[in-house]
Structures are given as C-alpha cells and as structure tokens.
Amino acid sequence: MSYKIIVLAKQVPDTRNVGKDAMKADGTVNRAALPAIFNPEDLNALEQALRLKDLYPGTTVTLLTMGPGRAAEIIREGLYRGADGGYLLTDRAFAGADTLATSYALSMAIRKIKEYDLILCGRQAIDGDTAQVGPQVAEKLGLSQVTYAEEIRGINKERITVKRRLERGIEIVEAALPAVVTVNGSAAPCRPRHAKQVQKYKHAKTVTEKQDADTDYTQLFHNRPYLDLQEWSVADVGADVVQCGLSGSPTKVKKIENVVFQAKENKALKPTDEAIDELMRELIHNHTI
Numbered sequence: 001m002s003y004k005i006i007v008l009a010k011q012v013p014d015t016r017n018v019g020k021d022a023m024k025a026d027g028t029v030n031r032a033a034l035p036a037i038f039n040p041e042d043l044n045a046l047e048q049a050l051r052l053k054d055l056y057p058g059t060t061v062t063l064l065t066m067g068p069g070r071a072a073e074i075i076r077e078g079l080y081r082g083a084d085g086g087y088l089l090t091d092r093a094f095a096g097a098d099t100l101a102t103s104y105a106l107s108m109a110i111r112k113i114k115e116y117d118l119i120l121c122g123r124q125a126i127d128g129d130t131a132q133v134g135p136q137v138a139e140k141l142g143l144s145q146v147t148y149a150e151e152i153r154g155i156n157k158e159r160i161t162v163k164r165r166l167e168r169g170i171e172i173v174e175a176a177l178p179a180v181v182t183v184n185g186s187a188a189p190c191r192p193r194h195a196k197q198v199q200k201y202k203h204a205k206t207v208t209e210k211q212d213a214d215t216d217y218t219q220l221f222h223n224r225p226y227l228d229l230q231e232w233s234v235a236d237v238g239a240d241v242v243q244c245g246l247s248g249s250p251t252k253v254k255k256i257e258n259v260v261f262q263a264k265e266n267k268a269l270k271p272t273d274e275a276i277d278e279l280m281r282e283l284i285h286n287h288t289i
C-alpha cells in the first residue's frame with residue numbers, strides 16, 4: 001500500500017528579525033527585506049509525510065509552495081530532507097494574497113496535481129498567523145479536515161487516524177481520505193538534510209532560476225530531469241486572476257506594528273479586580289492587546 005502525499009509549505013519572513021522596512025506602504029510584507037525561512041510548523045508537517053513514506057514503500061511526498069521566485073528554496077529544502085518533488089506557484093498576480101486568495105490558488109494547483117491521498121500542512125504560518133489556509137483549502141476541495149495534529153496514528157486507503165493536541169488535552173480522531181491535516185509545532189521535529197539528497201538535488205532549479213543563472217545547465221538537466229523544479233503561473237493552474245492576489249483578497253493588512261517590550265514597562269499590580277481592570281484598559285488603549 002502506498003500513498004500520494006502533498007505537503008503545503010510556506011516561505012516566511014523570519015519574524016524574529018522584523019526591521020522598520022518590513023512592510024511596504026500598501027500594507028503587504030516587504031519580503032526582500034527579511035531573511036526567509038521554511039515555516040516551522042510546515043517542517044513538522046513534512047516530517048509526518050516522510051514518516052509515512054518510511055512506513056509505506058512507494059509513497060511519494062510532493063511539496064507545493066506559493067510565493068516569489070526565491071520560494072523555490074523551500075522545495076530544495078524539502079528534497080534535501082527526503083521529499084520526491086515539488087511545485088512552485090509563482091506569478092505577480094498572486095502577490096498580496098490574503099488567506100482566501102492563497103487557499104484558492106493552492107486549491108487550483110492541487111486540482112492540477114489531481115492524484116493525492118493526503119494533504120499535510122502546518123497549523124499556522126509565523127507571519128500571517130491566521131491558521132486559516134489549511135481549513136480553507138479543505139473547504140475549497142470538499143475534503144475532510146483534521147487540525148492541530150500531533151501525530152498520524154494510522155492510515156489505510158479509506159481513513160486516517162490522528163492524535164490532536166488541544167488546549168484541553170489530546171484527542172484521537174478518524175477522518176475519511178482524501179483529507180487535509182494541519183500539523184502542530186508539538187509534533188515530532190523534522191529530520192535534518194540527508195547528505196545524499198543534498199548531493200542529488202543541490203542543482204535543482206526552476207526555469208526562471210536557470211534563466212537567471214550564468215551557467216548553462218542544459219546538458220545537466222537533460223541527463224537529470226528530476227532537477228527540474230516545476231513553476232506554475234495563474235494560467236498554468238487555470239485560476240481566475242480576479243480571485244488571486246490583492247484583487248482576490250477581501251482582507252487588507254492595514255498596518256503592522258513591531259511591539260518590543262522594554263524592561264521599564266513592568267510594574268507591580270495589587271491583586272484586586274480594579275487593578276486588573278485598570279491594566280486591561282491601559283493595554284487596550286496602547287494597542288498592546
């Protein structure tokens with residue numbers, strides 16, 4: 001028994017290093033100004049996929065990421081850790097997408113991939129922090145969804161059994177396949193890069209990256225077609241451009257404020273309701289909460 005698994009993975013700005021030029025005037029993220037990383041919980045999702053691949057020979061793990069050209073790095077990172085391939089969904093028309101437009105574009109790409117048993121993604125991205133995309137993709141594709149997964153306990157061609165980590169403890173649930181499962185950061189950490197995989201895929205590139213490169217890769221890619229990273233545009237996935245990017249996004253990020261707590265801001269509180277009320281009013285007033 002083998003499975004076709006898609007892992008949704010996002011390249012996110014390393015929000016631990018947010019500087020003053022992090023946001024553009026139109027409220028969208030200035031991704032060029034921030035170091036980009038593999039969204040942490042997407043690495044947990046990738047690990048769950050790779051564990052199923054270890055258990056069920058013939059299982060394939062395919063990454064899908066939507067982002068600017070440099071997001072191809074996410075696919076290479078996944079290949080270095082054991083994935084089999086990936087698609088980069090990239091087009092200027094996808095820029096500025098909110099979760100509705102993002103999940104629409106991803107669902108169109110998944111329709112184009114067509115064959116899959118399971119879609120794994122992170123519970124949440126560390127930049128938008130909405131945890132909406134996973135459930136929205138499931139909705140758009142009419143699939144079952146299980147969120148807050150900590151471990152995949154069992155799978156067969158019809159059903160998947162998942163251990164969920166919730167605030168109030170754990171839950172073991174079953175869902176019909178194909179399904180979308182969002183994975184928590186409390187799940188097992190992702191295995192590191194595998195030296196052989198790095199050797200095999202270090203030259204993997206998208207068409208755009210090859211065009212931008214000084215080196216002529218024609219022969220190398222002819223001999224090793226697996227180095228070809230697929231790049232898909234709005235047209236390639238048959239998406240309606242009006243539902244993509246800023247035009248497809250009812251949510252507009254108005255402003256981002258970098259809240260950095262200074263030592264001088266802590267103060268002792270009397271253990272009274274009035275004092276707590278006073279503090280709450282103050283925190284709301286200065287937009288801390």
Ligand SMILES: Cc1cc2nc3c(=O)[nH]c(=O)nc-3n(C[C@H](O)[C@H](O)[C@H](O)COP(=O)(O)OP(=O)(O)OC[C@H]3O[C@@H](n4cnc5c(N)ncnc54)[C@H](O)[C@@H]3O)c2cc1C
Binds near residue numbers: 041129133
């Ligand atoms: C500070 C900030 C606040 C924002 N607030 C909102 C908001 O309130 N509402 C809103 O609609 N948009 C918001 N956005 C825009 C939002 O970040 C983008 O729409 C984003 O593409 C998806 O939302 P998210 O980052 O919250 O992802 P989440 O919904 O938290 O992501 C969950 C999972 O979905 C998958 N996923 C998400 N994006 C991608 C991708 N591009 N490629 C592949 N997989 C992906 C990943 O597996 C990820 O772990 C905000 C952006 C920023 C920077």
